[in-house]
Amino acid sequence: MENNQKLVHAFHEALGIDSNLIKDNLTYQSIPEWDSISHMILISQLEEDFNVSIETDDVIDLSSFKKAREILIKLGINF
Amino acid sequence: MGLIKRIKEIESFQIIDEVSGKRYKFNDLPEVSWASESQGLVFCYLDNSFESISFLLKALESRHVLVLLSKTLSNNFKDALEGIYFPNYIFDASRSEISTYTKIGSVLYYKISVKQHVLHSDLKVLLSTSGTTGSPKLVKLSERNLLTNAEAIAAYLPISNTDIVPLNLPVHYSYGLSVLTSNAISGATVCAGSLDVMSKGFWENFQKYQYATIAGVPYVYEMLDRIGFTKMDLPSLRYFTQAGGKLRDDLVKKYGTYAIEKDKLFYVMYGQTEATARMSYLDPSALLTHIGSIGKAISGGRFKVHPETSELLYEGPNVFGGYAETLEDLGSFEAPDFLNTGDLAIIDENGFIFITGRSKRxxxxxxxxxxxxxxxxxxxxxxxxxxxxxxxxxxxxxxxxxxxxxxxxxxxxxxxxxxxxxxxxxxxxxxxxxxxxxxxxxxxxxxxxxxxx
The missing domain is CATH 3.30.300.30 (ANL, C-terminal domain)
Structure with a gap:
């Protein structure tokens, strides 16, 4: 699976929302499905799917779909 | 003496609205225009915004009886509950209209109830036994319950009247409500509109307002662990509390060790909505030697373990006045001699209580x-x-x-x-x-x- 698709899939799984809602402007707490609980689940999902370890600072920094991609790029994932 | 009367006497109590940055004393809070002089039943669908906190305090001051519920409850649950209890007033920012009700404030609705409410004179607040499910089963509490529990909590926590305290737990939840009441009677300043701990903004406001404390249920402490709480530099933090279920022993140890190293105090506590909120706490000085214990009873409370069933029983002035499941139940208020906690426990030779299991489903x-x-x-x-x-x-x-x-x-x-x-x-x-x-x-x-x- 291409990495962008993989990222959309991770969000879809963790937040339980339709893939077509997952866009760059999707931000933490902008929808009820992205709350603190699903955020924790999302972080684990990303770590598992991309085989990376997300640093503590980045857990809070990862506050949008766009930001998630930036953090993964920083961790060496190509988009 | 009433809870609000007590709060109003405390000069230093303030609310900060984190959204607008404004500060309010109790007397500055916006008045609520009730539709009628007579006592009624008020459904309060709350979040932790300034509007909700302010309404809650003004409604507590009024002669009405309040049911505190989550604003995010699904509409099916809201309809079902309203169909059982026929509230005269509904405070709900999440609906723009409510069928058969008249809008009398920006988010306040009124209806002359077709049902005659018989409200027991001791009854002041009803809390849900579960935050999310909209179960019709409500816990009946009096103003005395609220005040005595707030006093008992304020007696053991190191609350200072210069503290600034985020309301990061929902106030319709007994633990969140107790954070508000115990700090208010101690003259601390509470912050409405606080974000949750996974938001960057929460930590920005932590520095901005210099929060003195955090309250959390176990999963909040799981999250705090994931974001490296014990490595953060938080000089304003003096103490932090945990209740609402059992926190993993290894995390209790980690936070307890952090607290000692950084000269802070970590309180593991135990309670239940049926006891207004708090029943026991573990003194921070005993934490690391009693990991897994819920400590000892709060002032005014007493525990015993049922000799046959091992169920933990509690008595104290904060024990509730029974459950309500129907409208008729609002007419009675009878505290049981002992509260059956539904938890199984043992008490060690030094009086420390350990929960060993649960008897209720x-x-x-x-x-x-x-x-x-x-x-x-x-x-x-x-x-x-x-x-x-x-x-x-x-x-x-x-x-x-x-x-x-x-x-x-x-x-x-x-x-x-x-x-x-x-x-x-x-x-x-x-x-x-x-x-x-x-x-x-x-x-x-x-x-x-x-x-x-």
Missing amino acids: IAKVFGNRINLDELESYVSQHFSDYFACVGWQDKTIVIFSTNDHCQPKDIIDWLSKEYKLHPSSFKVMSIQSFPLTANGKIDYSTLTRAYDN
């Missing part, structure tokens, strides 16, 4: 207390079939099904929508038939073992 998922029998009948009713549910390790609710025409995904989707819980909180397991105990009841322990495997 209650699951805790992400800090939400779920009555499994209610969930079971709710899901069975909706899908017109019989399901059996068990809680697993306070993480997951497992729904056992004996038919294959109900798709697990449909059940999980529906439950997570209704209960506002993450889909991963539910698992559906299909089985041939339900195991039964000798007296013909569902054998839940066999089901739990089946899921373990």
Whole structure:
């Protein structure tokens, strides 16, 4: 699976929302499905799917779909 | 003496609205225009915004009886509850109109009730036994319950009248409400509109307002651990509290060690809505030598363990006045001699209490207390079939099904929508038939073992 698709899939799984809602402007707490609980689940999902370890600072920094991609790029994932 | 009367006498008590940055003393809070002089029943669908906190305090000051509920409760649950209790007033920012009610404030609705409410003179506040499920079962509390519990909490926590305290737990939840009341009677400043701990803004405001404390249920402490709380530089933090279920022993140790190293105080506490909020706390000086203990009773309270059942029993002025499940129940208020906590416990030779298990069919998922029998009948009713549910390790609710025409995904989707819980909180397991105990009841322990495997 291409990495962008993989990222959309991770969000879809963790937040339980339709893939077509997952866009760059999707931000933490902008929808009820992205709350603190699903955020924790999302972080684990990303770590598992991309085989990376997300640093503590980045857990809070990862506050949008766009930001998630930036953090993964920083961790060496190509988009 | 009343709770609000007491709060109004405390000069230093203030509320900061984090959204506008404004500060309010009690007397500056916007007045609420009630539609009638007579006492009524008020449904308060709350979040932790300034509007909600301010309304809550003004409603507590009024002669009305309040039911505190979550603003995010699903509309089905709201309708069902309103259909049982016929509130005269509804405070709800999430609906723009409510059928048969007249809008009398920006988010306040009124109706002359067709039902005659008989409200017991001791009854002041009703809290839900579960934050998310909209169960009609409510806990009846008096103003004396609220005040005595707030006083007992303020007596052991190191609250100072210069503290700034975020309201990061919902105030319709007994623990969150106790953070508000215990700090208010101590003259601290509380922050409305606080964000949750996973938001960057929460930590920015932590520095901006110099929060003195944080309160959290176990999953909040799980999150704090994931974001490296013990490595953060938080000089304004003096103490932090945990209640609402059992925190993992290794995390208790980690936070306890952090607290000692950084000269802060960590309080592990125990309570229940039926006890207004708090029943016990573990003194920070005893924490590391008594990991897993819920400590000892708060001032004015006393525990004993039932000699035959091992159930933990509690007595004190904060014990509730019974449950309400119907409108008629609002006319009575009778505190039991002892509160049956539903938890099994042992008390060691030095008086420290350790919870060893649970006798009631209650699951805790992400800090939400779920009555499994209610969930079971709710899901069975909706899908017109019989399901059996068990809680697993306070993480997951497992729904056992004996038919294959109900798709697990449909059940999980529906439950997570209704209960506002993450889909991963539910698992559906299909089985041939339900195991039964000798007296013909569902054998839940066999089901739990089946899921373990």
